[in-house]
Amino acid sequence: MCIALFLWQCHPLYPFLLLNNRDEYHSRPTKPVCWWEDCDILGGRDEIAMGTWLACSTQGRVAFLTNVLELHTLPEAKSRGDLPVLFLKSSKQPKEFAESLKSEAHYYNGFNLMLVDIESKSMVYVSNRPKGQAITIEEVAPGLHVLSNDKLDSPWHKSLRLELSFKEHVAKYGEGEIGVKEVIEKVMKDRVKADKSLLPRICSPDWEFNLSSIFVEVETPLGVYGTRSSAALTVRSSGEASFYEVYLDDAKWKEHVIDFHIGKLK
DSSP states (O other), X not given: OOEEEEEESXXXXXXXXXXXXXXXXXXXXXXXXXXXXXXXXXEEEETTTOOOSEEEOTTSEEEEEEEOOOSOOOTTSBOTTHHHHHHHHSOOOHXXXXXXXXXXXXXXXXXXXXXXXXXXXXXXXXXXXXXXXXOEEEEOOSEEEEEOSSSTTOOOHHHHHHHHHHHHHXXXXXXXXXXXXXXIIIIITOOOOOOGGGSOOSXXXXXXXXXXXXXXXXXXXXXXXXXXXXXXXXXXTTSEEEEEEEEEETTEEEEEEEEEEOTTOO
């Protein structure tokens, strides 16, 4: 289902900083973060639908998404993982791209999509839920935001816990460089679940309870489902950028980092 926390235009060193957990079946074929062939895309890749949950480019464009928790989904729906790829391959600004989704959004199951152009300081939030209503398109204000499986900054247990934990752990860094590896270890691996009285009551209580922690791991009839990668994407005002990922590979946790430069930033 995924969860993301990000700083947007509110830190003296980082115009953009993102932490992300990707939740999926452990058996689903996935490529870790890498440069894609024949295009300017850096991100992980779902090897079944061939899309992504989080990716960026050397042009300073970023796209990431989460699913919306809902009781019923359409098996014939288009893959939501296509949306970040379509944005990164386009030349449209975030709001223009979001507007172009109006006629197509109902072909997808519920999604929350973040579209970022760091050079123009533009970030847009897009959602095709509630179902049957016009899609949501909102400019994102500078600040700290959390996106889980409801609207942006919805006060779900895991979202509030992640925001509080992040603030506590990064306070020691002040306005200096943030040690993202340490932060991921401290805050993105949190397995504390919500009190059952605080669950959103959309799906089965047991399923919601198992998904209510920041780090998810649950046995299902289809195999283990849960957090299979944690990532940090940081972009400095100088254009220096870094994509760090710790991920499951053949039941073992591995880590790597890819440094690159965004050419348009000064």
